[in-house]
Amino acid sequence: MLLLSIDTSTRGCSVAVHADSVLLSNYDLNTDKSSSSMLTTLIKNAVEQAGYGLNDLDAVAVAKGPGSYTGLRVGVSTAKGLCYALDKPLIAINTLEAMSLQVIPFFSKDTLFCxxxxxxxxxxxxxxxxxxxxxxxxxxxxxxDEHSFEDLLHNNKIVFFGDGAEKCKKLLSANENAIFLNEEIRPSAKTVGQLALKFFTESHFENLVTFEPYYLKDFMTPPSRKAALAV
Known part of the structure; x- marks a missing residue:
């Protein structure tokens, strides 16, 4: 099974190609707006580096969110377009769930991961x-706030990671059960692909017509300066 995976949940973008459980190629760009300008190029390069063409793909997986409104729209729109054009199924993966796979192998079984x-x-x-x-x-x-995750931290060690963890460090680091990583963990298509393999075997596919990113909350646009001056 040949799978293309895409993650544009935060700034930058990530693309990976797996053949069953084997990672064949992977590209990560962590610069602002690279998802809109470089995503299709990275997809082309990743598939070619793996030794295949787009028509050889069996499915396309995408990180559905939560995350950046614009980034998610770019990634999901690109994935849906590929699936329409190639007549391939679409698999959607929770971004936070895929991120946790990057951290879990390095800790003991009694640890929780945020x-x-x-x-x-x-x-x-x-x-x-x-x-x-x-x-x-x-x-x-x-x-x-300082009471966030209080119940879970009372009886469990929790590893906090991702670009949202830094703002929580001052609030929670006094708790001996709160662990913060020195290295920033970013969303990656590599772990999106790992989770998507199971979805593929279970035929857990999305409806290409109705599927939308998992924004989690409504997108809010600031009022325009013209509108503010008119009030």
């Missing part, structure tokens, strides 16, 4: 997983 994506100010998109990547706390938008 993936976090910055949602501006003191808000984060977050979800908590156990060692087998089962969801302990469903994906939600959380306004952080």
């Amino acid at each position: 993936s976090m994506i910055d949602a501006r100010r003191m808000e984060v998109y977050a979800s908590v997983f156990d060692f087998e990547n089962n969801s302990i706390l469903e994906t939600k938008a959380i306004i952080m």
Whole structure:
């Protein structure tokens, strides 16, 4: 099974190609707006580096969110366009769940894992997983304070990571059960592909007509300067 995976949940973009469980190629760009300007080029390069053409793909997987409104729209629109053109199924993966796979192998089985994506100010998109990547706390938008995750931290060590974790460090680091990584963990198409393999074997595909990114909350646009002056 040949799978193309795409992740544009935050700034930058990531593309990977797997043949069954083997990673054949991977590209990551972590610069602003690279998803809109470079995504199709990275897809072409990743598939060619793997030794295949787009028509050889069996499915396309995309990180559905939560994350950047613009980034998610670019990634999902590109994935849906490929699936329409190639007549391939679409697989959608929770971004936070895929992120946790990058961290889980490095800790003990009694640890919990909190993936976090910055949602501006003191808000984060977050979800908590156990060692087998089962969801302990469903994906939600959380306004952080010193009491956040208090119940879980009382009896569990929790590893916090992602670009939303830094703003939480001052609030939670006094708790001996809160662990913060020195290295920033970014969303990656590599782990999107790992999760998508199971979805493919279970024929867990999305409807190309109705599928939309998982924004988690409504997109808010600031009022224009003209409108402000007119008031």
